[in-house]
Amino acid sequence: MAKSPPILDRTDRLILRALQRDGRLSGVALAAAVGLSPTPCARRVKRLEDAGVISRYAAVVDPARVGLPLQAFVSVALSSHAEEVVSAFHQALAARPEVLAAYAMSGEMDYLLHVVAADFEAYAAFALRALLRMPGVKDTRSSFVLNALKPGGEVPVA
Structure with a gap:
């Protein structure tokens, strides 16, 4: 509970x-x-x-200022939801520094990833050599950020 x-x-x-x-x-x-x-x-x-209300302290780093201007949101579907496949996928994801965040989702795709890269070639290398080879990955769909209109910010604690 x-x-x-x-x-x-x-x-x-x-x-x-x-x-x-x-x-x-x-x-x-x-x-x-x-x-x-x-x-x-x-x-x-x-x-x-x-109580876990404050989970950690961190500096907010602008990805573009550290050479990672390309951002993508990637939907991932797994071929199986067997515990060993999901666990292996989670471990593979955790090892990839270009994945800033990963969310288990409802709907057509199983996961939504926030990925950064130096350029399109670096993103393609990640997608083709890492992501598509991760355990259980059946399908991916990438959407590239054109402009961050409202980047992640404060949690409203009115």
Whole structure:
């Protein structure tokens, strides 16, 4: 049975909004931003981390600025949903750094991948030499990002 999400009060939500905007805020600056003293604020952040509400801290890197301007979303269908095939596919995916995110999906395709590459040739090499050779892959369909209108952002914690 799924664990129910923790109850978040107004202050918890203020903390989450502030940290999503700037994960490098010091404890003192965060406390001031949400109207708490540093110790109770730190306790709340720790509680949010322990509950899995805050799953990690990371820098947001622009793929194009590090030589990976091509982005694609790739739908993948597997030939079998047998546990060993799915597990082997998951392991193969986890080993590929160009796959930024992977989602199990409902509908015609089984997975949706977010992939980055230096150029079309690099993407083709990934698709032909890696993705299509992964265990159980039956079909793929690629859509290339032309313009990121609203890149991934903050989770609304109104």
